[in-house]
Amino acid sequence: MQLDEKKRNEAYNRYVKSRIPKTKPWPSLFNSFWVGGLICCLGQGINDLILLWFPNMAEQNAWAYTLIVLIFIASFLTGIGVYDKIGKFAGGGSIVPITGFSNSITSSALEFKHEGVIYGICVKMFNIAGPVIVTGIVASIVVGIIYLFV
């Protein structure tokens, strides 16, 4: 009985897999490539402009300001309802750069603002970005420990 059920489920899942529509990899890869590249170029442009306007600034500080500007732009576009359309079109291209991170936090904050400032925005803001941050910190700890002994 149990074996039959397992067999039945496997057969059904095979059947489903053979029938479901699939996303075409090449067009979506192309879109994510050029949109992601455009965001990177934009970042580089902002960085160059900051260095042009403030020639005395250290390069590392300029990087930080570039990130702040990119985060602001993505946050703003999320707020006016544009970024999700970009994301739908570009997929990974707009998720992988820091703008995607900004979008995930802003969209969660927007979504839960009705539940109040503390229990809504503050609690749910890192709903999606939280696991990424935790993974990043854990990975950096592991790498740090390895670095300590090597």
Place this chain on the structure above:
Amino acid sequence: MKANQTVKFKNKPIIIGSYSIVGPKEGKGSFGPYFNYVVNDDSFGEDSYEKAEKKMLISSIVGAIEDAKIKPNDVNLLLAGDLLNQIISSSYAARNFNFAYLGVFGACSTMAESMAIGASLVDGGQFETVVCATGSHFSTAERQFRFPLELGNQRPPTSQWTVTGAGACVLSLKGRGPRISMATFGKVIDFGVKDVNDMGAVMAPAIDIIGLCGMILPRISNTKI
């Protein structure tokens, strides 16, 4: 498999009134002209989508009672459900009415479930007039089960759209309208589909387990499932 899930109604309860409200996207679909009311703005003038869902439920219940040409005091019982935690939209909608309330949850089948239960109660003579209602909202369901609306993610081709809308109907033994003569109460059928973005494949086996097994699993269709 014994057919003991299906019940026959002796008195055949009558659907004496009904009302439906849908969101803008549903209104543009091929069933658009058949809905009683299409909302232009999916927040329905409320400040949150949950409140909009509740308001749609209230409006559809009021609309169904009006359509049945009865007084709200004639209603004995409300059977309602939705998709949210603790079926909160239905419970909050029921606060506004002065009749008994029974919450039902059947996800996509809530409407059919509430009508099957309602027909049983009316047929058995326990209640004279029962209102069955169901509501859901795309934005509240997305928030509860999936991602924030403004998140820039891609939906796979198999992902579904939760309906923004609410519907209600009034069941009674007196009046005119279509009759409910039988109802089949379903079992939970799990074929082990694990993709959360493919609800169709999850739900399909429940519809016709015998036919489906015959179609894709001819070899084990003889065994008892």
